Amino acid sequence: MPDSADRHFDAKIESLQRAITGGFITMPAPLLAAASGPSHRKGPVFSRTAGRWIVMLLAWAVTTTALAAASAAGTAPTGYAVPIGGELRYDNTAVWSRLVQLSGGPGSRWVVIPAASSAPEKTGEMVVDALQRHGAQAVTLPVAPEWQGYEVAEAVHDPVLIEQVLAATGIYFAGGAQSRITDSLQPDGLPTPLLQAIWSVYRAGGVVAGTSAGAAVMSETMFRDAYDVLRVLKRGRLDEGQEIGRGLGFVGPELLIDQHFLKRGRIGRLLPLMVQKGYRLGLGVEENTAAILHDGKVEVVGGKGVLLVDLGAASQDGRLDAFNLRNAKLTYLDRGDRHDLHSGVTTPSLQKLQGQLIDPGSPDFAPSFESAPFQNDMLGPSTIVDAMGSLLDNRDTEATGLAFSGTPRASDPQPDLGFEFRLRRGPDSHGWYTGAFGGDDYTVLNLYLDVTPITIARPLYGPATASATDAVVPRYEPLAPTLP
Template sequence: MQFKQLFIQAGAACLLAAMQFSSAQANPVASPVNLPGTAIIIGGALKYDNDAVWKRIVDAAGGPGARFAVFATAAANPERSAAQIINALNAQGARAEAIPVAPRLQGVELQANLNDPALLAKVAAAQGVFFSGGAQELIVDTLQPGGEPTEMLKAIWSVFKRGGVVAGTSAGAAIMSTTMFRDAQDALQVMKGDLRRGKEIDRGLGFVGPNLFIDQHFLKRGRIGRMLPLMQAEGYTLGLGVEENSAALLRGDELEVLGAKGVLLVDLSQASSTPKLAGFNIRNAQLSFLDRGDRHNFTSGLTTPSAAKLAGHAIDPAAAGFKPFFGNQPFFLDILGDTTILNAMSHLLDSPHAELLGVAFNGSSKSTDAQADLGFEFRLHKGEGSRGWFSGAMGGEDYTVLRLRLDVQPVLIKRPFYTPIGQAQSSAR
């Protein structure tokens, strides 16, 4: 058994080495992401017992004793939210303190606190800053009204620029890129054109730089549907969708995945569209799912799977003797459903098929949507470099999936979408 395990690991290491050579040759350009500090982007619904994330937040700021400024600016109940975050950080050895800057905080003068010298000094002296979840528009409207940074935001930036940590969950993750979703709960409506500045989208705070777009609650809420139109409209070539109870740790040009699940990396550098076609469309978007413990380098383009994945099963559909696990070719009726895009990607990679199809549409016949018959076909297909890993060591069926392609085109959905058999037989008489 020991010999067999060593043989499997050696084979995986050889495959990884081959990928390193290929990736480095294919990406001889400056990194699109190179941060001065550490950004820890949490996809929301972070459990307070998720030590894998909370400990890394504190460790990244210097370990036990690190001072954190906690901003519950987005929260509906700032006092409660700040207290919970402080308890979680302090349980890992931090010295966290709430900064009373929140529109919904009772009994404080918001504008006075934004310019209070003592609070500004406290934030500037911290090793880390943490933004709570809630409504991200409250963060940008408070700290960056009209697009102009307040003195408090400048103090936060000073922490980041000298190498400190800026972390945020849910709303606190949304503000990390230069453009963010302000209020766009319906991904399908974004695909249909609801993408107005000041409504669905707005300025973010930009901690991850101008080249990377961030979205959260990503797999749970099917937000690939809203990310693609925004990236296309705003000119982003890289997008990072972070799942719930999971985190992306970005330092320099390196990404590390933490927590319960993972992140979806979207690359539009080789994508195209047909402007004359009515409705959102895109061809050759590249999707990669990075699971917990995986790492990615934005300069080389190299993804390094976790030790658990390397000890598991390497999947290369182009390799001689490839033995896929799945044999069927499902059709996904709700590609924007809970985790459906990842399920489809994993299934396609570990199958003999070249492509899988799915659709996104409004299934309600009583919809008030003026474009109720408009839907979208999602075509996932394999391409050069499509490969990955599987592991059952973490208690589930966990995949890392690299470089699948995605085409999306608008389609018309006939209504009713189906007819009960009895009704159809009666109509035929």
Template structure:
């Protein structure tokens, strides 16, 4: 009897461990195309494949019914059995409160294998399911699905709510870099599906959001972050993550980083960045990256190797380091070049230079002992995985004006007329 009880306890512990490991968050960076089979199908497969039951919440969307219906159709086309639940802040307050504790709706959630949150405004999700920071019965039911090994997926706003802390409304990256991080305004409490230590941001490369992620992580004491690009996703199970979809994700590691409080503006030294693309995996605890099979079949890029032959020859300066995909391009350029470092600028410039006296910020990317990566052309482009590029950010004063036009000296002859008679 004692052995049987001991076996039963061991089996229960093993089952509990298995279920915990099976918890899956599919964090989608926004702008997910409906023909992106690699992401949509993966969401369904992670929930059990054909006939997997999903509930869909269009809560964040401006038109919740339409958004939820589109997601339901996309999931069902990949074999799921999805249903939209009309839980939206557009309902009258008494109807919304009743819906959030309706036994019929709660049973539908608990019997599902997956939950999907639409894009839109993430504050609508948190204010609806977790008003005042207190979980509703509906949120408890969603957590039941997740804890039993189900899938919680979300795109854009539905991705933002995945971490403990989220950006609420911080579209202006330069304002955040300049120090504007107000609770209840720019930042707020998320739902925390990916745990207390990992920060998530979305639309990341397209909108240069590394400029807002870094100040938030420093202010909140968060050491690791994952910024996910549009039409791409990270499948997160425990501390393991895999990137799928069209592009990639940027892993930000601040465990060895430091700041200088005497400068009076945001600054950072020795952050580490790794850029992952489709098929790449990362251990979020150790930062160890496993490249996709397509990249592992090619030669790795190791700038410290004796036979390193860099592809790029120039050492560019990036005048808008927060531009569309610029940070990832700069990391790839640095990896596959003879340069030991590259620099870029983040600044808001007007006709008279700096706007409202805000400083600019210099981003210095540099190689370290663990900087390496891979390249492949298998996807029809120039795709890099870049591991352990170091980053310093320091505030700088930008000359005002940054540039002036070239004018002809007085008395210079007029330019000859063109054949059309125009100068």
């Protein structure tokens, strides 16, 4: 009766057979004939002895190929990095079809890596199904700490899996906990052969996409397990190894990525990390939305948009104890928009071009709003981008909002610390509006943000007063409805 090691190796051989049958691995005919037993209508059937030789040969050949390709490719990626902001719907045809198109169109090969997921097999199946429904060939790799029966430390060196990656033109990282991805693919900061193979595909022009956690790993610095947004803003910095860590770096060293961005008000954590690490550019990707990054350009696809933050002309007041920032430039790119990160030129979507140009500096500027509303919670869902659209299309030139805790924790060392967010228009502020997407949708270019620490009064409110000294004593009278 075979022992557990034999059963594990048998599984590798079966995986090899499936990969060859599915076209993800091509073997020389003489080797295939020598290794195979009797012919079978479903493909080659390997003996255990032959399978051992093949797997060992592939381990040497594939790893050597991946290393050589990575070395020869140099450092300039030519592929497509596609961070997706999380909560990607499987019926989001705009995103799924674009991924398949970028990877070569119908028939293109994808591998799905569900390393971040707590239910990797189920997650992998769902992603594979979505890719296949949009014309791709796709397979899930058993590379996940939570995948029963597979050891990640072995999987990332498995020649069969590495060869499947090298045969693909698209790699997809599923969501979950981003630390599982980086701990699996680059333990101790060193790239595994599987990660080197992924880089080879990317440098050869392939697509590396990821949602939620899969988007977080795209930059060289990633949010790992950060505290809530307001707590990060109050502290003004994030701890290495716990809150932030080393990402995989597909978008290069000059851009910081964050996800679930607008829904979770993550502008409050992006700004401190950009300052801490010296980033000039940050990109916050909203849920159910993809940012396609290639050759220094970004294209927005999906349900909503992305917020681009530029700290190139920003400054801080070092005399203040709390986090502060002045003159951060914000640009909101909606679905269908394109932007050149080098030149700063934005090309709006066709719907926006067919809509309304909004230029506050134009003599015929006719704003839709008379005054900018005060925002009680600037870190609320989509508040920052709603405030940007309202300010652009407004007679007012500034808009203000607050970020604070109404019920601070007992352990909060700074319960009364809050922040004022002040948005300002500048001479270069402009944008576009359309109702073609079923709502009021703006593309907003070049608004300026100041973040200033403030003290929150406690209590926040009290009973109404009749005068400066006399409290109103409530006296409630029964209502007398007049309508039947």
